[in-house]
Amino acid sequence: SQKIEQNSEALNIQEGKTATLTCNYTNYSPAYLQWYRQDPGRGPVFLLLIRENEKEKRKERLKVTFDTTLKQSLFHITASQPADSATYLCALVAYSSASKIIFGSGTRLSIRP
Amino acid sequence: ETGVTQTPRHLVMGMTNKKSLKCEQHLGHNAMYWYKQSAKKPLELMFVYNFKEQTENNSVPSRFSPECPNSSHLFLHLHTLQPEDSALYLCASSQRTGAVPVTEAFFGQGTRLTVV
Numbered sequence: 001s002q003k004i005e006q007n008s009e010a011l012n013i014q015e016g017k018t019a020t021l022t023c024n025y026t027n028y029s030p031a032y033l034q035w036y037r038q039d040p041g042r043g044p045v046f047l048l049l050i051r052e053n054e055k056e057k058r059k060e061r062l063k064v065t066f067d068t069t070l071k072q073s074l075f076h077i078t079a080s081q082p083a084d085s086a087t088y089l090c091a092l093v094a095y096s097s098a099s100k101i102i103f104g105s106g107t108r109l110s111i112r113p
Numbered sequence: 114e115t116g117v118t119q120t121p122r123h124l125v126m127g128m129t130n131k132k133s134l135k136c137e138q139h140l141g142h143n144a145m146y147w148y149k150q151s152a153k154k155p156l157e158l159m160f161v162y163n164f165k166e167q168t169e170n171n172s173v174p175s176r177f178s179p180e181c182p183n184s185s186h187l188f189l190h191l192h193t194l195q196p197e198d199s200a201l202y203l204c205a206s207s208q209r210t211g212a213v214p215v216t217e218a219f220f221g222q223g224t225r226l227t228v229v
Contacts, residue, residue, distance in 0.1 A: 004155070031214040032214060032216065034216075034217060041223075041225075042222055042223070043117070043203050043205070043220030043221050043223050044156075044203075044218075044220050045220070046217040046218065046219065049216055049217060089156070093214040093216075094214075095214065097169075098212060098213070098214040098215065099144060099161050099163055099168055099169065099209060099214075099215055100158055100215075101146070101205075101207075101218050102158065103148075103155045103156035105153070105154060105155040106155070
């Protein structure tokens, strides 16, 4: 069956450290991997997209990697801050269903001062 | 704000009621989506509209009925819901270019629905 899994339901780290979130998928051929941020009671906000032929993408303190052999994407926040505390969602768009964005269940990240 | 507006923000309805959720996007996008978000579960895609035509229905019960009168507006009509339908309902929009896979979605704030 097709699955998108974010391995950690919750992650707690110290301010200033790098947060690393994991997203694994099975039985998909993704065209894109996307990452979103969701705050409580609000809709998700798009952060970054990485294509199947890209290994790494950066945006300010954010970095995303994509390994199609491992079927995995890693999302890093460097120099983390308490304001980065939120739920982060991994999502993919597959060539077989080009209009559908399929989401993982999310990782709730908490950055303690 | 993201340019996608959902109303109402909160809705409590009885199982015999009929209500509608409304979504409006001001981004000029040509695709719109309904998602359901329940506690501890992934966002579940319900319906996809491309250029006002429904292109996806993910086995959603008929008590949920979508309507897309134009590219900017999307409705979700609700009737005879069950308590397990209580969730956050999110609308999103995106821009599709031909057969190119959708690159990102812009979400509204959601409607928190409680069925009593």
